[in-house]
Amino acid sequence: xxxxxxxxxxxxxxxxxxxxxxxxxxxxxxxxxxxxxxxxxxxxxxxxxxxxxxxxxxxxxxxxxxxxxxxxxxxxxxxxxxxxxxxxxxxxxxxxxxxxxxxxxxxxxxxxxxxxxxxxxxxxxxxxxxxxxxxxxxxxxxxxxxxxxxxxxxxxxxxxxxxxxxxxxxxxxxxxxxxxxxxxxxxxxxxxxxxxxxxxxxxxxxxxxxxxxxxxxxxxxxxxxxxxxxxxxxxxxxxxxxxxxxxxxxxxxxxxxxxxxxxxxxxxxxxxxxxxxxxxxxxxxxxxxxxxxxxxxxxxxxxxxxxxxxxxxxxxxxxxxxxxxxxxxxxxxxxxxxxxxxxxxxxxxxxxxxxxxxxxxxxxxxxxxxxxxxxxxxxxxxxxxxxxxxxxxxxxxxxxxxxxxxxxxxxxxxxxxxxx
Ligand code: HSE
Numbered sequence: 001x002x003x004x005x006x007x008x009x010x011x012x013x014x015x016x017x018x019x020x021x022x023x024x025x026x027x028x029x030x031x032x033x034x035x036x037x038x039x040x041x042x043x044x045x046x047x048x049x050x051x052x053x054x055x056x057x058x059x060x061x062x063x064x065x066x067x068x069x070x071x072x073x074x075x076x077x078x079x080x081x082x083x084x085x086x087x088x089x090x091x092x093x094x095x096x097x098x099x100x101x102x103x104x105x106x107x108x109x110x111x112x113x114x115x116x117x118x119x120x121x122x123x124x125x126x127x128x129x130x131x132x133x134x135x136x137x138x139x140x141x142x143x144x145x146x147x148x149x150x151x152x153x154x155x156x157x158x159x160x161x162x163x164x165x166x167x168x169x170x171x172x173x174x175x176x177x178x179x180x181x182x183x184x185x186x187x188x189x190x191x192x193x194x195x196x197x198x199x200x201x202x203x204x205x206x207x208x209x210x211x212x213x214x215x216x217x218x219x220x221x222x223x224x225x226x227x228x229x230x231x232x233x234x235x236x237x238x239x240x241x242x243x244x245x246x247x248x249x250x251x252x253x254x255x256x257x258x259x260x261x262x263x264x265x266x267x268x269x270x271x272x273x274x275x276x277x278x279x280x281x282x283x284x285x286x287x288x289x290x291x292x293x294x295x296x297x298x299x300x301x302x303x304x305x306x307x308x309x310x311x312x313x314x315x316x317x318x319x320x321x322x323x324x325x326x327x328x329x330x331x332x333x334x335x336x337x338x339x340x341x342x343x344x345x346x347x348x349x350x351x352x353x354x355x356x357x358x359x360x361x362x363x364x365x366x367x368x369x370x371x372x373x374x375x376x377x378x379x380x381x382x383x384x385x386x387x388x389x390x391x392x393x394x395x396x397x398x399x400x401x402x403x404x405x406x407x408x409x410x411x412x413x414x415x416x417x418x419x420x
Contacts, residue, residue: 001034002311005062007084008075009040009049011180012098012123015300016072017051027304031311038068041075063087070118070310072303073097076184082106089113094314096306098123098299104197108210111319119319120306125198126151126275128298129291130305135205135279136321142281144206146246148419151198153273153293154182154189155221155241159258160271163229163238169222181273181294191220192241192256199243199256205321206245206279207252207330217335217393219257223414227345231373231385232260238268242419251333259419260343336394341370341418343387346403347411350374350382354408358384361402365395381410387418 004020006013017037020027028034037053045057062068063084071088073095075081081102088095089110094117097103103110103124110119122132126149135144150156154176161167161175173190176182181189188194196218203209221241232239237260246253261268266288270276275293280286292298348354355372362369371387388396396415403413 002069003036003038003067004070005038005068006040006072007059009042011296012299013074014051015296016303017053019300031308033311035311059084070094078102078105086113089117094118094310096120096303098303100124100197104200104213107204114319118310122306123299123302125201127293128301129289131277131289139281142283145280147202147279149243149277150240150270151243151275152189152195157273159239190222192218195243196256203245203254208328209252209332211332217255221258224258227383236263238263252330253333253338257417259417262420265420338393339390341390342396343416343418345414346384346409348382348384349408350380357406361399365399367391367395367399
């Protein structure tokens with residue numbers, strides 16, 4: 001028998017306890033052992049829970065219980081769970097976590113602390129999609145060329161509603177929160193930080209890159225408007241918040257931002273709260289993973305798969321799929337050197353010479369314009385919509401700064417990168 005302690009019995013914790021009961025037969029058959037929840041830790045003991053497991057409000061009762069084999073950390077946050085997980089490992093207990101923020105900051109220290117003790121985290125990226133095991137085990141013969149993922153369901157829900165129904169940003173965010181997918185602070189979803197946490201985890205497995213969220217390019221979906229969506233539609237694109245990890249020579253670029261994606265691509269068809277990840281390996285080619293990236297039962301499905309994997313063998317693969325350091329020699333590409341194509345929206349005065357001034361600024365930065373479209377605005381203003389050929393981020397930033405200085409440009413220019 002394997003005994004589990006769950007720290008944090010919220011939506012996911014309740015699902016874990018319930019599914020262990022409901023699917024007891026298949027889980028026992030797959031694990032080769034009975035798996036029981038010995039105890040759950042909650043902050044508030046007086047709140048009614050939808051599960052029948054012994055509860056307490058003191059983590060020590062799990063961490064110091066010699067009967068408990070596996071600690072499941074579902075408490076959220078970064079520093080508090082870091083201490084809890086280190087203590088669990090220090091006491092020789094295997095750990096399963098769904099905590100992406102924790103891993104975004106401390107995955108290498110935790111890999112070190114775990115050593116030979118099993119440490120699994122399938123639920124931390126894309127909820128129910130087994131992307132960690134796919135990348136770490138299934139694709140381990142490949143050099144990974146790129147990962148492009150829709151890995152935040154809340155942002156994808158908002159963008160899909162804006163695109164399909166013409167919905168506005170704010171009310172759609174409220175709806176997404178009501179669905180229960182959003183983070184406690186939804187800035188993490190719409191600002192791209194949650195996707196960045198997940199991307200960093202994937203990038204460590206794929207490339208051995210030890211970066212923190214502060215080191216990479218992160219932009220959210222806050223400034224996407226119906227104007228941008230109209231442009232996207234007109235030119236056969238859709239707008240998605242993407243997490244991208246891509247190998248470029250001896251470097252790896254990591255970035256999270258809204259992107260215009262051609263509608264014909266599979267990833268463009270990942271709608272609503274669903275997640276989708278495309279991984280290109282040098283030998284296998286493109287593989288694609290699709291499914292629910294959040295929600296109690298979907299996330300619990302991944303958590304329990306980790307518990308079963310540990311129960312089966314009592315061992316795990318090295319946590320990140322290699323013993324540190326992974327000697328790929330790959331380095332993180334600085335943000336300014338990332339090359340991309342861009343879409344720009346400029347709110348301008350509608351009068352002679354304005355387009356010439358805009359092209360002059362772009363030309364000075366050596367940025368070549370591919371398409372221009374003008375939409376009438378109110379009164380004497382117009383929206384100028386431009387698509388560029390590929391250029392470096394640093395050139396684009398400088399162009400944006402200079403464009404905003406033009407007297408004829410009325411608002412801060414909006415820029416969205418183009419992928420594919
Ligand atoms: N807030 C996340 C999302 C939950 O919307 O995808 C899963 O990590």
